Amino acid sequence: xxxxxxxxxxxxxxxxxxxxxxxxxxxxxxxxxxxxxxxxxxxxxxxxxxxxxxxxxxxxxxxxxxxxxxxxxxxxxxxxxxxxxxxxxxxxxxxxxxxxxxxxxxxxxxxxxxxxxxxxxxxxxxxxxxxxxxxxxxxxxxxxxxxxxxxxxxxxxxxxxxxxxxxxxxxxxxxxxxxxxxxxxxxxxxxxxxxxxxxxxxxxxxxxxxxxxxxxxxxxxxxxxxxxxxxxxxxxxxxxxxxxxxxxxxxxxxxxxxxxxxxxxxxxxxxxxxxxxxxxxxxxxxxxxxxxxxxxx
Numbered sequence: 520x521x522x523x524x525x526x527x528x529x530x531x532x533x534x535x536x537x538x539x540x541x542x543x544x545x546x547x548x549x550x551x552x553x554x555x556x557x558x559x560x561x562x563x564x565x566x567x568x569x570x571x572x573x574x575x576x577x578x579x580x581x582x583x584x585x586x587x588x589x590x591x592x593x594x595x596x597x598x599x600x601x602x603x604x605x606x607x608x609x610x611x612x613x614x615x616x617x618x619x620x621x622x623x624x625x626x627x628x629x630x631x632x633x634x635x636x637x638x639x640x641x642x643x644x645x646x647x648x649x650x651x652x653x654x655x656x657x658x659x660x661x662x663x664x665x666x667x668x669x670x671x672x673x674x675x676x677x678x679x680x681x682x683x684x685x686x687x688x689x690x691x692x693x694x695x696x697x698x699x700x701x702x703x704x705x706x707x708x709x710x711x712x713x714x715x716x717x718x719x720x721x722x723x724x725x726x727x728x729x730x731x732x733x734x735x736x737x738x739x740x741x742x743x744x745x746x747x748x749x750x751x752x753x754x755x756x757x758x759x760x761x762x763x764x765x766x767x768x769x770x771x772x773x774x775x776x777x778x779x780x781x782x783x784x785x786x787x788x789x790x791x792x793x794x795x796x797x798x799x800x801x802x803x804x805x806x807x808x809x810x811x812x813x814x815x816x
Contacts, residue, residue, distance in 0.1 A: 521561040528563065529583045536583045536615070540565060543581060547616045551609055553579060563588070568621060576621040577608055584615035588731070593617055594659040595732035598707060603649025604727040605720075622720035622728065629714035629748035633755035639714060640744065640764055642725050644771040646717050647709070647740050650727060655707035655734045663708065663735025664699050666789065667692065673792045682801050683791055687809060690816070691788035694781045702736035703774075712740045714748035738778050741768050742786025746808040750790065757804040758811045777816075784812040 525533035536543075544565065548555055556568030564582040571577055582589045589612065596607035596619065609618035631639035670692035673681065709716070710731030720726040733739070745764055746757050765783075769776040787809035791801035 524563050578619045578621045580617040582615045591732040595730045598656050599653050602653055603646050622718035622726045626719040627715050628717040632748055636760050640767045646725055646727050650709055651706040651737050660732050660734050663733040669792050687788050691785045695785050698736055705734055706737045708733045708740050713743045738774050738782045741779055742782040745783040746787050746804040750804040758807050780812055780815045
């Protein structure tokens, strides 16, 4: 998967990076005096458990140096400084290398669903509040509005509707603009705050990992909570959990219910727009959640 994804996104630059990855890994391990452990599941980056010379457990992440994701991730983690997310310990963007605190034991919040979904939702709300409490940096983080282009690109690619109902895409695009225009505040967003990106830790009960990083309406980070965890899996039934989640998110986030519903619909549709963009077939919980939320808009 790593080879396919990296070459698919970065082309020749990705192939060159993959060819040099063994040497780069050795160089970074030596430079930061790290003892290598086991790699994690790999998608677009090389990620592995490491131990620092001091004995501190850490995570090493290597990616194509031109990756905008790595630059934004480093900026976000540095800004949060451990408040709600893992700490950034070292970084070298010229080499595409990040060294981060390892959350231990590292149990994912997804393990609480569905048997203790209210606790899982509360965990994500607590983490979200910690992240949003830190003022965003003046530069270095993209504006949330940049994501609006995904809807326009989809409609251009599928002028006759495509695999998603056209009304959903147009409604989501309109709501996205309206929500951004009426944002009650502009905060540093995680951008992908779901149950598999929040881990049990020791320094704090739970910490976020793998931020995408945007500046914008705090309600955006609520959206993907409604169709996770694992939007491609049939269980747990996200629609069955939806009413209780809506009530808990509305109360816990301090946002009007209609905004929570709207962001949930927007993110469910946008998730499937991205699936189509990557050449996949939309078929999962986001579709079910969008269908359930549409009458509530």
